[in-house]
Amino acid sequence: MKSILNLTILSLIIFLNVSTLAGVAFAQGMTQSAAPNNVKAGGGVDCTTNIGKICNPIKAGSVDNLLASLLSIVKFVAGIVLVIYFILAGFKYVTARGDEGKIKEAHNMLTWTAVGGAILLGAEVIQKLISGTISQLGTGL
DSSP: OHHHHHHHHHHHHHHHHHHHHHGGGGOOOOOTTTOOTTBOTTSOBOTTSOTTSOOOOOOOSSHHHHHHHHHHHHHHHHHHHHHHHHHHHHHHHHHHTTOHHHHHHHHHHHHHHHHHHHHHHHHHHHHHHHHHHHHHHHTTO
């Protein structure tokens, strides 16, 4: 069970890093003078008038919006997983019945679940830092 928990936490960390850094690839934008006529006000390309060309399926108009939408999906899924793991850790405590090994296993599970929750909270801070840095670079600071 410990290896499954460690694998889950490692997968969550990798997913957060990849999803956060993938938004950096979309950081390049068009200048206002180079923007074609089919660019929407939000920044995306209007796919209805862009027939025969590759259309961007991502509806986010900026890197900040992209990161925020990705993070909201990750937070939703990871929040459900965290609740399930907290419940499982409590269930392990209850079913341990005084066995020191099982209590230690339940305690480790609870600890790593709390660490996963802290990483999840830290992901939003990292997203805000990346978005702030990209905005500052966009203004020439």
